[in-house]
Amino acid sequence: METVTQTSGAKPKVIIIGGGFGGLYAAKALANQAVEVILIDRTNHHLFQPLLYQVATAGLSPGDIAQPIRHILKDAQNISVVMAAVEGIDPVANVVQTAASEYQYDFLIVATGARHSYFGRDDWETFAPGLKSLSDALELRRRILGAFETAETAANAESLQAALTFVVVGAGPTGVEMAGAISELAKRTLVGDFRRIRTEHARIILLDAAPRVLPSFTPGLSKSAQKQLKQMEVEVRVGTKVLSVTGEGVQLENEFISARTVIWAAGNSASPLAKQLGGETDRQGRILVSQDLSVPGHPQIFAVGDITNFSYQTGQPLPGVAQVAMQMGAHAAQNILELAQGRPSKRFKYLNKGNMATIGRNKAVADLNFIRFGGFVAWLSWLSVHLVFLVGLRNRIQVFIQWIWAYFTYARGARLIYGPFRPAVPSKEPRSPSEEVSK
Amino acid sequence: METVTQTSGAKPKVIIIGGGFGGLYAAKALANQAVEVILIDRTNHHLFQPLLYQVATAGLSPGDIAQPIRHILKDAQNISVVMAAVEGIDPVANVVQTAASEYQYDFLIVATGARHSYFGRDDWETFAPGLKSLSDALELRRRILGAFETAETAANAESLQAALTFVVVGAGPTGVEMAGAISELAKRTLVGDFRRIRTEHARIILLDAAPRVLPSFTPGLSKSAQKQLKQMEVEVRVGTKVLSVTGEGVQLENEFISARTVIWAAGNSASPLAKQLGGETDRQGRILVSQDLSVPGHPQIFAVGDITNFSYQTGQPLPGVAQVAMQMGAHAAQNILELAQGRPSKRFKYLNKGNMATIGRNKAVADLNFIRFGGFVAWLSWLSVHLVFLVGLRNRIQVFIQWIWAYFTYARGARLIYGPFRPAVPSKEPRSPSEEVSK
Numbered sequence: 042m043e044t045v046t047q048t049s050g051a052k053p054k055v056i057i058i059g060g061g062f063g064g065l066y067a068a069k070a071l072a073n074q075a076v077e078v079i080l081i082d083r084t085n086h087h088l089f090q091p092l093l094y095q096v097a098t099a100g101l102s103p104g105d106i107a108q109p110i111r112h113i114l115k116d117a118q119n120i121s122v123v124m125a126a127v128e129g130i131d132p133v134a135n136v137v138q139t140a141a142s143e144y145q146y147d148f149l150i151v152a153t154g155a156r157h158s159y160f161g162r163d164d165w166e167t168f169a170p171g172l173k174s175l176s177d178a179l180e181l182r183r184r185i186l187g188a189f190e191t192a193e194t195a196a197n198a199e200s201l202q203a204a205l206t207f208v209v210v211g212a213g214p215t216g217v218e219m220a221g222a223i224s225e226l227a228k229r230t231l232v233g234d235f236r237r238i239r240t241e242h243a244r245i246i247l248l249d250a251a252p253r254v255l256p257s258f259t260p261g262l263s264k265s266a267q268k269q270l271k272q273m274e275v276e277v278r279v280g281t282k283v284l285s286v287t288g289e290g291v292q293l294e295n296e297f298i299s300a301r302t303v304i305w306a307a308g309n310s311a312s313p314l315a316k317q318l319g320g321e322t323d324r325q326g327r328i329l330v331s332q333d334l335s336v337p338g339h340p341q342i343f344a345v346g347d348i349t350n351f352s353y354q355t356g357q358p359l360p361g362v363a364q365v366a367m368q369m370g371a372h373a374a375q376n377i378l379e380l381a382q383g384r385p386s387k388r389f390k391y392l393n394k395g396n397m398a399t400i401g402r403n404k405a406v407a408d409l410n411f412i413r414f415g416g417f418v419a420w421l422s423w424l425s426v427h428l429v430f431l432v433g434l435r436n437r438i439q440v441f442i443q444w445i446w447a448y449f450t451y452a453r454g455a456r457l458i459y460g461p462f463r464p465a466v467p468s469k470e471p472r473s474p475s476e477e478v479s480k
Numbered sequence: 481m482e483t484v485t486q487t488s489g490a491k492p493k494v495i496i497i498g499g500g501f502g503g504l505y506a507a508k509a510l511a512n513q514a515v516e517v518i519l520i521d522r523t524n525h526h527l528f529q530p531l532l533y534q535v536a537t538a539g540l541s542p543g544d545i546a547q548p549i550r551h552i553l554k555d556a557q558n559i560s561v562v563m564a565a566v567e568g569i570d571p572v573a574n575v576v577q578t579a580a581s582e583y584q585y586d587f588l589i590v591a592t593g594a595r596h597s598y599f600g601r602d603d604w605e606t607f608a609p610g611l612k613s614l615s616d617a618l619e620l621r622r623r624i625l626g627a628f629e630t631a632e633t634a635a636n637a638e639s640l641q642a643a644l645t646f647v648v649v650g651a652g653p654t655g656v657e658m659a660g661a662i663s664e665l666a667k668r669t670l671v672g673d674f675r676r677i678r679t680e681h682a683r684i685i686l687l688d689a690a691p692r693v694l695p696s697f698t699p700g701l702s703k704s705a706q707k708q709l710k711q712m713e714v715e716v717r718v719g720t721k722v723l724s725v726t727g728e729g730v731q732l733e734n735e736f737i738s739a740r741t742v743i744w745a746a747g748n749s750a751s752p753l754a755k756q757l758g759g760e761t762d763r764q765g766r767i768l769v770s771q772d773l774s775v776p777g778h779p780q781i782f783a784v785g786d787i788t789n790f791s792y793q794t795g796q797p798l799p800g801v802a803q804v805a806m807q808m809g810a811h812a813a814q815n816i817l818e819l820a821q822g823r824p825s826k827r828f829k830y831l832n833k834g835n836m837a838t839i840g841r842n843k844a845v846a847d848l849n850f851i852r853f854g855g856f857v858a859w860l861s862w863l864s865v866h867l868v869f870l871v872g873l874r875n876r877i878q879v880f881i882q883w884i885w886a887y888f889t890y891a892r893g894a895r896l897i898y899g900p901f902r903p904a905v906p907s908k909e910p911r912s913p914s915e916e917v918s919k
Binding site: 108109118122194236237442446450 | 524525540541542543544546547550551554557559560562563564580581614625626629632633635673674675874877878881882889891893894896897
């Protein structure tokens, strides 16, 4: 491994871009160490992404799963937090640019994650938004709750049916969680709130081109998940390719599904900053990092989390989950401290503590490496782990209470659509001929 | 009073426009009565407006003070809720129009409230937004929290000072609450979270053209409020006229205050639907209703809440507060039930149960008619009344916990700025010459 030694007497300057799991855990590892740190994020908060689907499905409020980054790092006197969008990185001059300023660094950690991707069909995004940010979650919430509102005033049976059809594309953890949560919303929470429609007649369809749901889990757990989804009346269609998505629905190989609400949980592509580092990237735009997580050719630059492809350990890229990003962030920070001391950096080794995915009330799957199980116990484990890792005691208390409340009442506390009034997807009424029509 | 009798055997059709306090209490009074009711609102939720300033100042989340209207009215089988924007009312044909449909009514209750007004200077709104809706609250939150972020990266002392100056125009209850809450945020909550700035140096200036704060309260309580504001280091300037508001600050008669954040709490104008009813309106666009709350010339149409001017009782219009709207809504509903039975409608009489305004932690004023007081007891009374009237047990629990938490920690749980990244007010950096510059 290459080393970079600090020549001047001043403390080395470290810049971290991104305040997600990777960036935050890097910052925590650098807190009150002999380095000067600037963490730059374009939002002011760290987002607990594993619970984002609950914001999208009206179970939680944005404030419950977000915490100001500068507040989390309040006691780290060597860390400044800057709210700004990074516009460029110059990996040779070692400069990070925002709209307002330029920041010089000795070491850089890039932790800007990934966005959903449409396999080159970006035009689908309008009709099938994904779920990465709070804005995404609120947009999905607007569409999902709005669909029932539209159904209530639908002019005919066709548009009613389309309004009550929800298609989730992609049966990874996010897709499974979304499908399960929409099913609960329709078949429990909203029952009786409407006069003309029966929300429990909603169809929730979960599609994936892969041959099973949760393909990153063992076949046994996939089977368990599929069974649990069926109990929740989610229609699971695996081995099913989506040919196109429009405002009217989803075209499959031999069927068109009319649906007003389509949710994209199928693909990711790395943050575009990856390209600016000059290193090699994979098909999803992820950086093929060195074994110490540095960017090849730039020993002073590290990349962590969803923006990376780290395949040394299993031959496959490590999955884009929170625990990978956390461990990578902490490791990159540790390597910087080593390099700053003139010592060599170390190889990263991921310690997989297990995987879980939740499906709904009392329903989940868990793989703790030594044991695998589904159902109620998996669900309780999922709840506990997520509560423990949620940042901020107050948020933990708030989320805990809301979960208890929801468990006993089926109610969802954040069932509000806000922002200026607009139908989630254009209305189908004959009086608005300029708008798109679902058939 | 005129009467309208139902000639056909069908139940009379009642339309309520607006799901605020007036509309909701009208709906509750009509629940499970011998009328068919449609409540139309352009949002899906009833908003507890008295706590909206806490959403704007990051104390509460939108979901904490909003409840789906159709959920509140779930058990009223004779009431349908429609989420739509009303585009017109024909008071002769008795038709309400939305983009998608037309609704015929026998009786109409208009409860669409008011917006803030700029006394004909609508161009000020961009620089000094008001606080009526959840969107307004989130925009104000974005600006207030964003101001501290901007200050942290300010290029010079001038822009730093402007970023840390907050001007609230209008010292009625909303203005006083906002000023107090921003003071707490700056001088307590945020202390220590920043590295370059000291948030406690923020200036909070509360302006009003009237000679005292809270002019709707007794002079003694105004004095008490002003003293409490001073303890919180809010600069109160009464008898001060605002000549203009720009992106750079506020022009007074003999001073210009450079301020990045200006908040408008100074004036209201009634919902534009008031004009469509054909009756006489006052300077603020409010309907001069008859004594039974009907619109003169249209005995089948009632108007309630902030959209009305009802001066019969005190010679002054009743204030635009929740309890007036609630009582009016219930009364209009009762009158409709009377008219539907062929009985005459009754005069409205407002029963003032008291007024309160909160200023900050342990600080408030209360006028319960038989007793007036300020300080801690007033503050506790304010908290209790607002908790009791907040709709939904779950919301009450959530808000209660957050208040307790905030009381002991000074933390504010909803300190997140969301939506796509953009500085709250254009940045002042020389690198963005196209943006407005504050000096």
